[in-house]
């Protein structure tokens with residue numbers, strides 16, 4: 148006998164949690180299926196532990212550049228303990244309890260489709276049926292096809308964010324935000340870090356100047372960044388580590404290989420093919436502008452193949468849940484913040500100049516050296532470094548892109564996020580009054596330099 152619900156949410160990462168909470172608050176009889184922990188990759192092995200770990204070395208380095216302070220000691224066991232608190236010691240019993248108190252049926256296990264009309268899922272020996280199913284099954288790390296990699300110590304984001312000891316030497320494979328953040332953290336914690344980047348630069352999705360900023364930061368940390376390089380093979384080293392043979396013939400001996408090689412949408416094993424729901428070549432579940440994959444079937448977050456960010460998963464969940472609840476919502480997720488939590492932070496939103504050119508936009512760009520232009524960098528830091536760049540559409544007189552490298556850039560980039568999403572006229576932005584002395588004042592400097 149199947150148990151019947153109004154909506155079943157599969158996956159309890161940030162997307163699934165927002166979806167089920169909203170649906171339950173809207174009065175629907177809901178079930179939440181999770182095969183591991185309520186909180187998902189973000190809560191236990193992604194955003195939360197990585198940002199918690201990065202904060203210690205960040206504050207330490209910042210303090211070194213504050214007048215009157217000297218470098219504080221970093222207590223690794225204490226930082227590690229706090230990371231363990233932040234990941235709830237991998238115990239979600241309180242979350243399960245909370246959902247149950249709020250009327251959500253929490254089902255622990257792996258869900259697989261066994262029917263449609265209505266959508267029917269098997270979870271262990273239970274069968275759940277619902278008019279609406281929201282898939283929020285996230286993504287899994289991609290393992291590169293390097294012969295011998297299965298014979299050496301390899302960390303995905305899971306082992307890297309759960310680490311107990313700092314390795315002596317690590318090779319990071321990949322050049323995206325995850326590899327940059329993990330490399331930055333490990334290098335600042337005293338590990339000898341080498342990044343192997345297949346492409347010509349770090350942060351390939353971003354303006355090339357941001358890749359240069361990331362490389363500069365990593366080099367200042369003592370890390371080595373090898374671009375245009377790949378590992379051809381791996382073999383165990385005598386000391387329990389790994390020897391990577393690179394494609395230029397060099398060998399790199401490390402204690403651990405850390406993968407930052409991207410993620411694959413989590414559709415494997417869901418049985419979508421059995422119920423006639425196609426996935427794309429990457430295994431992603433394409434959705435329409437309401438986050439609908441098929442009538443009554445919704446998908447949110449990483450599983451959709453959209454950029455892998457928690458804020459996108461949560462946004463999709465709001466769109467899908469509100470639509471199920473009968474509200475009019477349209478997915479509009481092209482413009483969203485993209486922050487790399489280095490010190491200083493690297494933040495971007497919207498288009499790069501190359502993307503604007505490809506889109507046929509007549510664009511004007513202005514880049515400001517924040518330390519040269521503003522007071523705040525100097526009250527904040529004795530050796531400030533920061534840049535802010537704006538990209539505007541001359542014809543529409545609105546911003547279409549922005550990036551910043553500065554302390555708290557991940558916070559103040561939201562000025563540009565809103566300006567781009569809402570197409571705020573540049574003349575309105577020029578009349579804005581920013582608090583003195585703040586980094587946000589840089590927007591006026593950059594706006595005034597745009598040649599429109």
Ligand SMILES: Cc1cc2nc3c(=O)[nH]c(=O)nc-3n(C[C@H](O)[C@H](O)[C@H](O)COP(=O)(O)OP(=O)(O)OC[C@H]3O[C@@H](n4cnc5c(N)ncnc54)[C@H](O)[C@@H]3O)c2cc1C
Pocket residue numbers: 157158159160161162163180181182183184185186187188189190192193194195197198256257258259283284285286304308325413416417447448449450454455456457458459460
């Ligand atoms: C190291 C690292 C750092 C990151 N830092 C950031 C950051 O700072 N900011 C940011 O915005 N993003 C960050 N991300 C990305 C972010 O973690 C993801 O985009 C986000 O977790 C996606 O949320 P989601 O709800 O789609 O899926 P997930 O968080 O992956 O959750 C999916 C859940 O579904 C469950 N599940 C899967 N299949 C089934 C099944 N068949 N049955 C039952 N349950 C199932 C899984 O167990 C999991 O709990 C980071 C990622 C990594 C790896």
